[in-house]
Amino acid sequence: MLLRRREFMKMLGVTAATAGLGACGRNWLVSDRMVQLALRGPGLEREVQTVCGLCEGGCGLTVKLVDDIPVGIKGNPRHPLNRGGICPVGQAGLEVLYAPERLRGPMRRDDGGTLRPAPWEEVLEQIAARLSEVHSGGEPQRFAMLIDAPGRLFYELAERFTQVLGSGSIANPFEAETLPYMLTQGTETVPGFDLAHADLVLSFGLDLFEDGHAPIHAIAATVGTRTTEERVLLLHASSRRSPTASKAAQHVNIRPGTHGALALGMAHVLVREGRYDRRFVAEHTLGFDEWTDDAGQQRLGFRRLLLENYYPDRVAQICGCEPSHVIGFARRFADASAPVAMAGGEAVWGANATWNVIAIHALNALVGAFDRAGGVLLPPPIPFTPLEPVPRTGREELPSVFTSDAAVFASDPIEALAGDGSTTPPVDVLFIVNTNPVYASPAGARLRAALERIPTVVAFAPFADETASVADFILPTNVFLESWHESTTPPSVSVQVLGLAPPVVEPLFDTRHAGDVLLDLAARIGEPAASTLPWRDYPDYLKHRVQGLEKAGQGTVISGSFEESWVRFLEERGWWFLANSGFDKFWEDLVRQAGWWNPAGPRGDVSQLFGTESGRYEFYSRALEKRLVELGTRRGRGQAPLQGAITELGLAASADEVCLPHYEPPAETGAGELSLQLFRPMTARGPLGCVSPMVLEMFGYYTFSGWETWVELSEETAHELDFHDGDHVALESERGSIECVVRIHPGAQPGVAHVPLGLGHRALNEICTGIGSNPTDVVVPARDPLAGTPSLTSTRVQAHLVRRREHGGPPPMHGGH
């Protein structure tokens, strides 16, 4: 059936006609790039489960591959944390994988000071040499490591590496805030808040649906997995009218940093109206009523402290809200059947963060929300195979570089390294793994100067970011889709979950996972590292650790849409899921489903949740008292050590109050007329989100703005300063100034400027460099006296106009008419 003559002529005729009229109809403007894209292979599709590595939220992902090329990422519907939900940054996973300017191989700084590509072998040999030099040189504490690892397993491997080669100087500069829970509950980690069963969540400063450690889990647990009628009732107290605030049943706009006062005001109402859980307070708390200490003195109880000091009018005056708000919140909180109070966001970024969280956590104790569904749980650590202790030869007494007596309990690792900019840093070899402190920390500039003076700085990063560009060696790490990676239970999550996933695609460039590199270095250095880190490569190490999990027989691999209550129901009746056939089947299942979880419900015995000496929830924190007395005596205030420590640390509380939940005013630095408050929108999750053009374009998606950092001002403040919506203004403090676009928000507080974190990179890749500005550049950090962490919300800034909005009408933030 040759091409029929008539058809040929017709075709010739039509073509002649169209040719004559200028080739209309044919898409000669469609570039060949698009045609060639469509010519892939047969188009065979498959789906692979993995775990998101772009932030600590640990969501389960399903990656759709067509002919082994990943073309789509979506949430894994069976994963217990996110139940199929996924955040915008997670969706941009492929844009991070294929982002331009990813590091293609190791880089080394040549003597001329410029970073040049170098082969892996050479670079690893040099680093191994430097390490063994430090190790055998008798000063092992000269080797330190800064690491931000979403998974415990990787952190423990790195910790083991520093213990065997250095003196265990390892720290996560952006560790979650554990001190207040350690002082009151005696736990090492942040407890889990069972959002899946709570019927009322009272959040202080934490935008539950945008920020925090696992927002997608929060949304899925409080809204996603429930019917609309059972949806959680959210009460929210913060200084910014965020989308979560608008979503809340009731939002109280309070002055920045006064979250603790509001909590204590609510506690006052609970105690005065007797709406607190008397039985729990009597049996499981300490310091509620007057008590006599072992020295026979009568000590102030929490009850009297509340009734005398925190009556609603005073609290309303401190917080800048109405007394009726305080009373209303307290009553609604008390009436709920399963209330839980959480702190986060701006409440934990201030200098009075620890005091705030202690006061907020006290509310949970007053309503007895411990160890019950919908309350505060303490998921036990995941039973991995324990590692035998590192053979310490005379190193016990060497302190980690990062402990210093600057603060009462802990200290900021960055501050320990950066010092005051001139002192020689206490470290010769520094590893910086998957973290970018020069960009993210307020002390970034000083740290950068210190890094230049440290002889050997090795940065593990997928991009040449601000920190890596100062390092002597850059070892390119994989994006999570290219390598084995794992993430364990995120802080404040009540479900025990392990995400462990094999690579979805072959690494695009000559990059390796940091775990593989550490093991490789250990092998090169030989004894004693080689024996204490005997694993061949990172998957081998993971396999070894997971064997303990299989033996423990708890929880189940993520499979099918088992509801957690069903799993627990079976477990209580002795059904053990994991009694299946041996480790290999378990490992194969685990890797295919990329996750294991155990619905760690209430343990049945409340006292297991309290690791304090008294085995109770300590309103009066004995640990804090002991440490303050120590500090007082050490600073030569022998006769009244407690009072001495208070004056030493500059606290506002009296000797009786200091160990009880009380209100410490937020510290303020700088003299500007606007109080700079920071927040993290959903599109600023994780350090790598902003290499994706989509994330940058939808950065301010709920205000129709993208590619720019904005500052939310109230109408009065904008009117006073003569700013209009869309103008470019500079916010200045003594440390520098940043440029932002004004967005007049109808619900904003006068005198407060809210600026989003996430932009303002000076080096990451060409897409996000120079886009927006980084508010931490202008933050003058005050220090939290107890935890030593720098505060992000204590700066007062000056604002002045840079240039007016160039064109047309303002894009009204609240959407016009």
Place this chain on the structure above:
Amino acid sequence: MKSDSSASPVAHGSAADEFQDTDLLRSIEEAGIRFRVTATLVFLVILGGWVLFRRQILHGLGVTGLNQPVAWGFYIVNFVFFIGISHAGTLISAILRLSQAEWRRPITRMAEVITVIVLAIGGFHPVLDLGRPERMMNIFTVGRLQSPLLWDVTSISAYFMASTVYLFIPMIPDIALLRDRGVRPRWLYAFLAWGWQGTPRQHQVLEKAISIMMILVIPIAVSVHTVISYIFAMTLQPGWHSTIFGPYFVVGAIFSGIAALLVVMIVLRRIFRLDRYLKDVHFDPLAKLLLLMSLLWFYFTFSEYLTAFFGQEPSELRVFFHKFSGPYAPHYWGMVACNFLIPVLILSFRRSRRIPGILIASIAVVIGMWLERLNIVVPSLANPRLPYPTGFYIPSLVEWGMFAGGIGTFILGFVVFGRFFPLISIWEIQEGREKAIKETLERTQSYLPSVSASSS
């Protein structure tokens, strides 16, 4: 400035022998350096326009100032503006011919030329505006007649066809005159004269054709601009979706048409020294007509915005205040000044209704009417019904270039036409001299009984 002392007012005898309308042919015979210079200059402007258009084709419409809510801008504004001016021609010359106003004789051809050129330019503007210009033929191959854009395409092409014919037919005697005088390029005139010998039979057929076209063109012209207004009125956008748009655009078109005609007449009178033919008697009635149209335009605008404001619909109010006090306030109040204040002030007093005054008023009206189109198109798009941010629109170099190219094409069209054909219709002037006086005399006598009864 009375200047007709030289030629006796009444001339008779056949056109061929004592032909004294030589200055009408000046533009043809003396088309020397000035023609070439202006032609090349204007051609360069148009060339610049094409270069910018080529850039737009290669890079895409991003080179313009258009953006997300404001999807239409200069090209559509200019499209409506140029088609608006086209009403200068056929509509006015047709009405004047219909009403047998003798003072129309030197004006009609200029008006018809404006129409044809401006229609060509205006008709091409939607093609400039297309995202995929090479798919322009889709309108014809898979066109949907239910779309106002298709009504628009059909009515404009019909109008273009009608006004070209309406321009060409009255030109035939003049072309024959040029053919007989042997003006170069001879084959052009021979071909276009269509074998005209001036026999009474041919005159009779010519008169009949003109009268048919006269009747035909008026409804088409009115339909063209109503249909252009339907492009906006048929949508649900606040500020567009109103019943007044049809007549409002027609009034606006006639208004800007007359203004453009006056400008062209004054300019050509100045360049080709036609003051013997275009006297005050020609300008005064048109100026009065312009004044009348200015009042009518203001009436329509006032009623449109009053209904919008009084109705207090939120989306309408948003567009309303966007024009009254928002970012488009200068354009809006500029429009009202140019279209109403200036023309009324100048034209309502005899002292200022002189040629310079008329020129100022006409130019103000042309600018005012361009602003009016801008005020209609952009603010409605910039204020979406849903709570999107208010849009804005800043025309880019390419759009200004294309606008200049459009005006350049208009000037070039006139210059080239003037080079090949007489700008004032010679045979009508002669016919006017010979027959018109008798006819008007009889006509006035026919309806003034007292004059005929006294039979002196």
Place this chain on the structure above:
Amino acid sequence: MARWGMVIDLDRCTACGACVAACHQENNLAAVGPEEATRHSRAFHWLRLLPEASGAHADVRMRYFPQPCFHCDNPPCVRVCPVGATYLGEEGIVGQIYPRCIGCRYCMAACPFNAKVFNWYDPEWPGDLERKANPDVSLRPKGVVEKCTFCHHRINRAREEARAKGRKLRDGDITPACAESCPARAIEFGDLEDPRSRVSALAHSSRAFRLHDDLGTKPKVYYLTERSEHGEDSRQRGA
């Protein structure tokens, strides 16, 4: 035939932006870059999050509408399209045929909901970002109007699967990218004509309302108001 529609529960939606990102990735949209987005406001999404404020100063409440194309049953855009590039399909999908669209943007001007967007320049993906393109959705060149398509490539795929298995399409077989990614499960998609489907049940709920349904376009995306005990019901406050 089916009549595809969507119900978005504003009581559940937490304005997290996952739907905006999911639509962007699924349909191969490209970012337009900082210059085009901030100075020329040409950044676009097929599904946008609309902020709507109600109430006065102190107690202002923002409400966020995820707004895809409403796929109206009486679409103003289809009425005005000169070449029939946008048309109302048999199953209620307002399609946009990129090879036929001449880019006159009349439908953008006519749509009262600004649901249509336009590629002002050729979309580019820096570096080798192109390799992530979803092969099921065609890449649009510059100069054509594009819009949310209710992920009809997923509808066709689900129909193909169902036919291959020899069964009819069931409610819930088809989930567009936005509904699939929503952590709060606020977006339901299905056949409005099928009385047993979840979508038609929700569409007839007392809380259901449609944006600007007074315009007579008969949109097929229903919103459910926030429930009063979860915050003042903004519908009563005169949205």
Place this chain on the structure above:
Amino acid sequence: MKAAYIIVIVILIAVAGGVSVALIAQSAEQPIPFNHKLHIEEAGMECTDCHLYAVDGVRATIPNLDICGECHAEPLTESAHEARVAEYVREGVPIPWRKVYWVPEHVYFSHRRHTAVAEIACETCHGIVGERSDPLTRPLVRLDMDACMKCHKETGASNDCVACHM
């Protein structure tokens, strides 16, 4: 006057000629003259033996090296062309076949929907390739929109634009 008419006609002819030449040039030269007839009749093979995914894939795909390699690792006959196939297989360089049947980039055509679900024979769209012994240089059946829509109308398949224009 006549000159003008003549000029116009000449232009038209030139354009038409140029176009037809371009069309013929469009036909592709195959690197190796593949003989479909030989494989189907003598070797008794089916279309899906080489085009593996014709039934369950979106694109049927041109056979890659290892499919040819199964039989042609060593030359079976003496023909020089077949020797070159073995050479390609040995070197592992994929044979640069020219794709002859095109569907425009903006059309979504899934083989599975047509072969598995609608049970349409390969010949309907690809022409009787089985009887062609010479290599294919141009599509035997011109696949244009009208052909597809006509068939869709006849078989009752949906002619909704979005069915193919994704």
